[in-house]
Amino acid sequence: MNDRDFMISAGGISLAFLIYWFAGHPYFVTERLVMFLTIMIFSGTLMFYIRKARRGEDIFLRDIPGLKAIEEAVGRSTEMGKPVLYVPGIMDMDQVETVAGVIVLGHVSKMTARYETTLNVPVSRAIVMKAAQEACKESYLMEGRPDMFHDDMVHYLTDEQFAFAAGVNGIMVREKPAACLYMGKFYAESLILAETGNSIGAIQIAGTASQAQIPFFVTACDYTLIGEEFFAASAYLSQRPELIGGVKGQDMIKVIVIATILGGVLLRLLNDIGLINFNILQFLKVT
Amino acid sequence: MFGEIFGAWVAVFLTFAIFSFLYKDNPFYKIAEHIFVGVSAGYWTSMFFWTQIQPNLFGRLWPSAQYSDGFWYGIYNFFGMISSSIFPEGGIDKGHDMHLTYLIPFALGIMMLLSLFKKLSWFARWGIAYTVGMAAGLRAYGYLNSNVLGQIRGTIIPLADPDLPMFSLLGASHFNNLIILVGTVTGLLYFFFSKEHKGNFGKVTRVGIYFLMISFGASFGFAVMGRISLLIGRFVELITYSSAQYHHATLWVLVIMVGLLGYSAYNDKDNPETERS
Numbered sequence: 084m085n086d087r088d089f090m091i092s093a094g095g096i097s098l099a100f101l102i103y104w105f106a107g108h109p110y111f112v113t114e115r116l117v118m119f120l121t122i123m124i125f126s127g128t129l130m131f132y133i134r135k136a137r138r139g140e141d142i143f144l145r146d147i148p149g150l151k152a153i154e155e156a157v158g159r160s161t162e163m164g165k166p167v168l169y170v171p172g173i174m175d176m177d178q179v180e181t182v183a184g185v186i187v188l189g190h191v192s193k194m195t196a197r198y199e200t201t202l203n204v205p206v207s208r209a210i211v212m213k214a215a216q217e218a219c220k221e222s223y224l225m226e227g228r229p230d231m232f233h234d235d236m237v238h239y240l241t242d243e244q245f246a247f248a249a250g251v252n253g254i255m256v257r258e259k260p261a262a263c264l265y266m267g268k269f270y271a272e273s274l275i276l277a278e279t280g281n282s283i284g285a286i287q288i289a290g291t292a293s294q295a296q297i298p299f300f301v302t303a304c305d306y307t308l309i310g311e312e313f314f315a316a317s318a319y320l321s322q323r324p325e326l327i328g329g330v331k332g333q334d335m336i337k338v339i340v341i342a343t344i345l346g347g348v349l350l351r352l353l354n355d356i357g358l359i360n361f362n363i364l365q366f367l368k369v370t
Numbered sequence: 371m372f373g374e375i376f377g378a379w380v381a382v383f384l385t386f387a388i389f390s391f392l393y394k395d396n397p398f399y400k401i402a403e404h405i406f407v408g409v410s411a412g413y414w415t416s417m418f419f420w421t422q423i424q425p426n427l428f429g430r431l432w433p434s435a436q437y438s439d440g441f442w443y444g445i446y447n448f449f450g451m452i453s454s455s456i457f458p459e460g461g462i463d464k465g466h467d468m469h470l471t472y473l474i475p476f477a478l479g480i481m482m483l484l485s486l487f488k489k490l491s492w493f494a495r496w497g498i499a500y501t502v503g504m505a506a507g508l509r510a511y512g513y514l515n516s517n518v519l520g521q522i523r524g525t526i527i528p529l530a531d532p533d534l535p536m537f538s539l540l541g542a543s544h545f546n547n548l549i550i551l552v553g554t555v556t557g558l559l560y561f562f563f564s565k566e567h568k569g570n571f572g573k574v575t576r577v578g579i580y581f582l583m584i585s586f587g588a589s590f591g592f593a594v595m596g597r598i599s600l601l602i603g604r605f606v607e608l609i610t611y612s613s614a615q616y617h618h619a620t621l622w623v624l625v626i627m628v629g630l631l632g633y634s635a636y637n638d639k640d641n642p643e644t645e646r647s
Binding site: 117118121122125142143144145147175176177178179182209210213214217239240241242243245246247249250252253256257271294295297298299301302309310311312315330331333334337340341343344345347348350351352355356363364367368369 | 388391394395399400402403406407408409410411413414482485494495497498501502504505506509510511514515518519521522523525526527528529530531551554555558559561562563564565566567582586587589590593597
């Protein structure tokens with residue numbers, strides 16, 4: 084679909100919605116209008132910037148040191164002849180962080196295939212194991228090294244949180260990986276893993292959006308991808324235009340959110356002092 | 371009584387075996403680790419089956435409330451001949467009605483199991499695709515409501531509330547509200563990727579990272595306090611098990627373990643392999 088067709092379609096849908104709205108909008112849950120508008124605005128912004136990126140428009144992304152360090156870490160493992168340990172968190176594929184962790188694993192496994200370095204991926208969920216195996220298999224195929232891939236490089240330990248931590252610790256002290264990457268959703272086991280990795284002298288890079296665990300990773304790891312930096316990792320590592328466009332789109336969504344907050348503070352002030360009769364908090368409430 | 375004392379000795383042994391990792395990787399830790407991993411893997415498999423698959427899946431496909439002599443329950447009775455504990459006679463009584471839509475997750479589960487066969491392993495992708503797609507759609511609404519709209523509502527602070535004090539250490543105040551507003555806005559700007567953090571923008575994002583680090587520090591301290599209380603819990607248990615009622619389990623296990631580790635360290639002192647590890 085070219086730009087003209089896209090704009091015509093978008094305009095047509097908007098016009099159809101306006102007609103529907105002024106015709107009395109039957110079956111529309113009016114209390115959820117804000118949610119509807121939010122989804123439409125956010126989706127539209129993302130699509131706009133993804134299309135821009137696909138057209139080849141140059142989009143600048145600032146450097147994130149933790150992401151640059153991933154290739155260095157894999158290179159270091161290669162030089163030392165030691166494996167790379169990758170832990171995609173302890174939760175299932177229904178968590179967005181686990182999905183992001185498996186996507187980053189795909190990029191890391193491309194590097195290990197390229198450098199002919201051993202990769203070890205212990206997982207704690209059956210579906211994550213299958214997804215991680217698929218991601219690694221595809222990467223090794225794409226790098227032209229299917230001979231190096233074997234199913235056991237991704238292996239299940241246990242679903243139990245601390246048993247998993249004990250198992251990964253055992254792997255660390257026995258195999259002594261030169262690089263430990265923790266990318267996914269973590270809970271209380273984060274510090275146990277990161278401290279053990281630190282004790283064996285491995286270069287450690289963590290990425291998570293688990294707010295309570297970021298401090299532990301910041302303390303014990305060499306690099307930490309905080310929150311959105313982790314979700315943007317895939318775009319940085321792949322350099323695919325549609326993903327880079329998505330990151331730019333998310334930046335614009337942040338601008339919209341900040342503008343809404345500042346505008347909301349002003350509207351609330353005007354409402355509180357009686358200059359207008361519009362309660363912004365009530366408007367933003369979704370039931 | 372014997373069971374309680376035996377349990378106490380096992381608990382003490384496993385606790386010290388895990389603690390021994392602080393010294394170095396050793397056979398006691400390996401024993402505890404392998405028991406922990408193996409037992410928990412088996413336990414969770416059993417738990418998932420008996421709390422999810424049997425009551426929620428099979429219980430909805432063949433509920434006892436709609437038991438009949440037809441073809442559908444004929445299949446059930448055939449399974450019942452293989453395992454009567456999973457498929458008891460007369461259908462499964464877990465308080466569910468029949469929902470044949472549960473054949474879809476049943477089929478997806480079978481597809482996951484097909485990954486055991488190399489030629490059919492691609493079927494597992496359907497299960498993964500369903501899980502990821504379903505979770506993305508299901509959570510999008512909840513996340514938008516709580517993490518975006520909820521956050522925006524929480525940050526729209528009152529600037530002209532006469533009831534609010536200027537400063538307050540514990541409750542709401544104008545100063546605290548201002549911190550929430552500045553912290554949220556600058557924190558969001560820190561995660562702006564398509565602009566270099568330089569000049570005035572860099573100064574603002576620097577404020578954002580300060581806010582993030584302060585909140586991480588507070589979170590770190592809070593979590594460490596929680597861990598210390600867990601450690602105290604273990605120590606209280608070890609002290610309890612050191613009493614005569616448990617035949618001084620803590621002391622005996624500690625002495626034997628330290629003695630064996632010391633003996634092992636003495637024997638290995640000239641072994642270069644051990645020194646390296």
